[in-house]
Amino acid sequence: MTTRYPASVDVAIVGSGPTGAAYARILSEQAPDATIAMFEVGPTVSDPPGAHVKNIADPDERAHAQLLSEGPDAQDDGERVGGIVKTAARRARPGTYLLDAGYQVDGEDGLPVAAFSSNVGGMAAHWTGACPRPNDSERIGFLDAEGVLDELLSEGERLLGVTTGAFDASPHAPLVRGRLATAADEGREEHERVQRMPLAVHRRDDGQLVWSGSDVVLGEPTRANPNFTLHDESLVTRVLIEDGRAAGVQVTDLRSGESHEVHARFVVVAGDALRTPQLLWASGIRPAALGRYLNDQAQIVFAVRIRDFVPAAGSEGEARTGLSEYSGVTWVPFTDEMPFHGQVMQLDASPVALAEDDPAAPGSIVGLGLFCAKDLQESDRVEFSEDAVDGYGMPAMTLHYTLSAADHATIDRAKAEVVRLGTAIGEPLDDRPFMMPLGASLHYQGTTRMGETDDGDSVCGPDSQVWGVPGLFVAGNGVIPTSTACNPTLTSVALSVRGARSIASALASV
Incomplete structure (x- = not known):
């Protein structure tokens, strides 16, 4: 761990959840000489960094780790257990925090309990570890046609430690x-x-069952990589663009309040399906499909x-x-x-x-x-404000969502x-x-969706590179273009594998 930012790296990764971790792992394995910096807005709450908080044996320590994950205004309200139980009340699960405004527009269903986690490991420090493969129309047809989807899913299972x-x-x-x-x-x-x-769960040497988090995805190849650094409490506020190409990130050190530019040959934005389009929008990267086709389960x-x-x-x-x-x-x-x-x-x-x-x-x-599975609609979307900001000072979001x-x-x-x-x-x-x-599944998808061609209905191509912005890649559940009912993490990690391989290949060719 380090709080000092490099002036430049080969690859800057925004977000430390399982998809950002997948990029770091594949690059560490396939491009070991590449310098990689990963930036996470939240703190480190577990050891090793990114580990699932349920693996913390002491219940008080576990509750504290969950509290630290609950965003810029985290506070203990005395209701640290349970979740949303037979009530329409807006209540977040431990380790997550709710969107405080803009979650429902008059006349629409909205996503009343849309929630986030801010911590090293992202939502993978709190998830239930379910990793089913997509089936039938959940599958991505153009990747199936290439015959690559199942191989990518198998690689995702390796990284997540699925059993x-x-x-x-x-x-x-x-x-x-x-x-x-x-x-x-x-x-x-x-x-x-x-x-x-299929679960991202394994048995430790002492016989205890433990959940996989981003720590498992990163693995020893990444942790032992001297060219990889992880920066927590680091808010990326903008993707830098030079001559039409991704050129790095602007990042604020939340400990000191200082802003820095970190130049990079490739940038991977691997946040959740609401904050990834938020960062692109804040950076002036606004393709027509950005934020659209939002879907929950x-x-x-x-x-x-x-x-x-x-x-x-x-x-x-x-x-x-x-x-x-x-x-x-x-x-x-x-x-x-x-x-x-x-x-x-x-x-x-x-x-x-x-x-x-x-x-x-x-x-x-x-x-x-x-x-x-949701009936996909372009009108289901996340919009961002030119004026109002959220708790991190980023453009405030409004969710439009209708069943x-x-x-x-x-x-x-x-x-x-x-x-x-x-x-x-x-x-x-x-x-x-x-x-x-609505929103309770935490499986939001579609807002940076992948497409086979740049037809205006997708944000990125089959390798997750943003259309029209060379060197900029997106990752996370937002990339999934199909309507799914199964847990999306395995699929989004699989798509990240393909993107990371594309970067590794490009680095090798220079």
Whole structure:
């Protein structure tokens, strides 16, 4: 870690989440002589930098790390646990903070709980680690046509440390999978059937399960790279452009308030799907599609209790991190016929508290979440102000977002389906499913979307380079151009791999 900025580097990366980390890792492996500087607006909250906060064993230390991640106005309001639970109230999950204004325009649905994290590792320090592959129309057709998408996804799985057997010791997970399979598998192809959720989770040498964060993506090749530096509490306010090409970044040291220019041959903006277009807009880089096609995944939740299964004595295991052996995550893949993605997990693995667990049968509360694919609309967008600013002094944003008739039909189908699947598992805790406030998925996409050609409907090309601005690349969930229901992190990391390879190739050719 260093707080002194270099005058120039080969590659400047804005954002330390999994996609920015993927650029640093691939460049460290394929262009080890390249100098790389990574800038993160938030502080370092875990050790190693970018590690998931759930791996912090002490609950008070974990809560403190979450608090530090909650933006420029972070404060402890005394409600440090839970999440958004059967209420329309605007309440953020620990480790995140809400957009304080502009989240809903009169007459529109808006994204009332649109949220961010500001910390080294980004949202990957707080996520649930689900890494399913996209299916059917979730896949990016022009990359499929090139025959490269699956290879990129495999490389993304390597970087994220994705496994499928982390929770094989869970006493309830096989029962849940079996009952779900009976209810859901008929008519599905093999790869679309109920299965273990691919998770960025691994087992430490001491036997404990831990979540992957950006630390895993960076890996030893990046940490051991003497040409790589990570600068926290560093706000990038502008991408520098010279002769029409990306030439570096302007960055403010939040500790001292001083502003610096760091010149670079390549710039990668790897923020979230709201702040990446914000930085481009603030830099005067405003292609027609910037901020448009914003999409979230409406989330329908339901909870059941398993009463007819008692785990064998001694199977509980002690959780010294934020995971226990009772956890289990099951996946019901998206299909075009059933346009939602199912994520089913025991209570202690869930980021949303749906009920109190049964102390007599730990792990017996099972939460079901169906994520719905959005009907993509150009009018769903994030706009930026010429005058007003946010807590970091960047252009304030306003979200325009409306559910279409097709979206409402999908949501109605998902409500019926989640009850059907939940009833197949156990005894419902409530009569009706609950739709989380829009924005709760934290899976915002589309605002810097990738396209095969520069047709005005995309911001970047197939290698993530911004149209018309050589040397400028975008990364993150905002790059995904399709309507997805599955968790997007694996796909966005895969797309980052392709972009990083493009930069590495360009560096090698000079």
